[in-house]
Amino acid sequence: MVLEAIRYSRGALEVLDQLALPHATRYDAVRSSRDAWQAIRSMRTRGAPAIAIVAALGLAVELEALRRDAALPPAAADVAALVDDRLAFLVTSRPTAVNLADAARKLRRVAREAAARAGDGGGGGGGADVADAYVRAAERMLADDVRDNEAIGRHGAEWIAARAGGDGDDDDDAALSVLTHCNTGSLATAGYGTALGVVRALHASSRLRRAFCTETRPYNQGARLTAYELVHDGIPGTLITDSMAASLLALRGRADNIAAVVVGADRVAANGDTANKIGTYALAIAARRHGVKFVVAAPRTTVDLKTASGAAIVIEERPAREVTTITGPTVDADPTTPAQTIKIAADGIAVWNPAFDVTPAELIDAIATECGVVEKGEDGEFDLEKLFGQEEGDMGREMGRWGR
Ligand SMILES: CSC[C@@H](O)[C@H](O)C(=O)COP(=O)(O)O
Numbered sequence: 001m002v003l004e005a006i007r008y009s010r011g012a013l014e015v016l017d018q019l020a021l022p023h024a025t026r027y028d029a030v031r032s033s034r035d036a037w038q039a040i041r042s043m044r045t046r047g048a049p050a051i052a053i054v055a056a057l058g059l060a061v062e063l064e065a066l067r068r069d070a071a072l073p074p075a076a077a078d079v080a081a082l083v084d085d086r087l088a089f090l091v092t093s094r095p096t097a098v099n100l101a102d103a104a105r106k107l108r109r110v111a112r113e114a115a116a117r118a119g120d121g122g123g124g125g126g127g128a129d130v131a132d133a134y135v136r137a138a139e140r141m142l143a144d145d146v147r148d149n150e151a152i153g154r155h156g157a158e159w160i161a162a163r164a165g166g167d168g169d170d171d172d173d174a175a176l177s178v179l180t181h182c183n184t185g186s187l188a189t190a191g192y193g194t195a196l197g198v199v200r201a202l203h204a205s206s207r208l209r210r211a212f213c214t215e216t217r218p219y220n221q222g223a224r225l226t227a228y229e230l231v232h233d234g235i236p237g238t239l240i241t242d243s244m245a246a247s248l249l250a251l252r253g254r255a256d257n258i259a260a261v262v263v264g265a266d267r268v269a270a271n272g273d274t275a276n277k278i279g280t281y282a283l284a285i286a287a288r289r290h291g292v293k294f295v296v297a298a299p300r301t302t303v304d305l306k307t308a309s310g311a312a313i314v315i316e317e318r319p320a321r322e323v324t325t326i327t328g329p330t331v332d333a334d335p336t337t338p339a340q341t342i343k344i345a346a347d348g349i350a351v352w353n354p355a356f357d358v359t360p361a362e363l364i365d366a367i368a369t370e371c372g373v374v375e376k377g378e379d380g381e382f383d384l385e386k387l388f389g390q391e392e393g394d395m396g397r398e399m400g401r402w403g404r
Pocket residue numbers: 046047048049182183184185188189194195221263264265266276277278355
């Protein structure tokens with residue numbers, strides 16, 4: 001069975017409820033941009049690329065429903081205005097991941113250009129054309145994401161094998177262990193994953209000895225979701241608590257040592273500073289201390305050249321209950337027993353719950369994208385502009401399609 005966080009066919013969208021995983025598998029219907037907003041805000045859908053795609057498709061099914069109910073505004077300009085309005089709302093669901101804002105910008109442009117082409121002068125008839133253009137563009141985002149993730153996985157795996165592997169003197173050098181954080185897999189994307197895509201690619205090419213995953217407190221996306229994906233795919237995996245990571249990295253040079261830490265990203269600033277799930281920064285510090293390569297794996301839609309550095313990235317703060325409680329079935333419960341939420345903190349304690357942190361570019365060795373891996377130049381800086389300037393392969397395709 002393929003892991004699918006997003007099930008879509010034209011006019012129908014369902015998302016896997018990731019708060020119920022791994023204990024229960026249930027899909028929620030998303031019928032409108034409001035439903036999509038709620039799924040994202042509540043984190044039933046999460047992960048930077050998945051958030052953008054669910055938002056885009058939530059509005060696509062809303063437009064299809066309006067069309068089906070003969071309620072789609074006839075005028076092209078009115079449909080473009082409706083698209084603008086709904087996208088502006090969707091962007092308010094979660095602030096840190098840039099993929100959603102990037103998707104909204106591209107889709108807004110698609111709708112506006114379709115309205116200009118329809119040229120009905122506001123008199124009607126072109127609304128359906130604008131809706132068509134929007135729906136096709138949103139569907140393309142879904143299809144593109146899986147292909148881009150597979151490319152990220154390939155590039156990242158090659159880089160780790162070449163730069164972080166052993167010296168090739170013995171057979172065991174071929175097998176690498178990596179540490180990853182949070183969930184960046186099929187559940188966080190349209191499929192395959194970003195950092196977990198790198199893990200999948202290493203495993204597929206028989207170069208992975210073991211993937212270690214942090215539980216990723218406070219919301220446990222590592223223990224609930226990454227562990228679930230590793231088990232699902234039969235990838236050798238070991239779960240650790242976040243506080244064990246530095247000790248694991250200190251084992252470098254001994255059996256099962258970690259060749260690289262590979263993480264995803266919610267926003268990569270122009271200078272390479274990277275916002276990712278809280279705890280990433282601590283992993284990067286520990287990796288540098290122990291000479292372990294630190295790799296960020298993300299699509300170009302996560303690279304935000306308009307944000308100069310990590311200092312300008314807005315970090316989402318989440319509710320206290322994500323820290324003070326934990327949810328799951330009780331240990332000996334019948335598998336059909338509903339999950340319970342229990343308190344794990346003293347009543348009355350104040351809580352700080354930032355969902356993300358920023359890892360300075362200085363601590364990052366490489367950024368793996370669908371177009372290849374970016375390393376620092378001789379000046380010690382990442383040149384991320386070049387990801388958008390090349391004309392070959394996927395880059396030319398994307399440039400032609402969306403512009404910048
Ligand atoms: C591929 S998504 C980017 C991740 O690395 C990221 O930290 C993540 O999982 C998203 O966080 P979340 O808060 O679960 O939506």
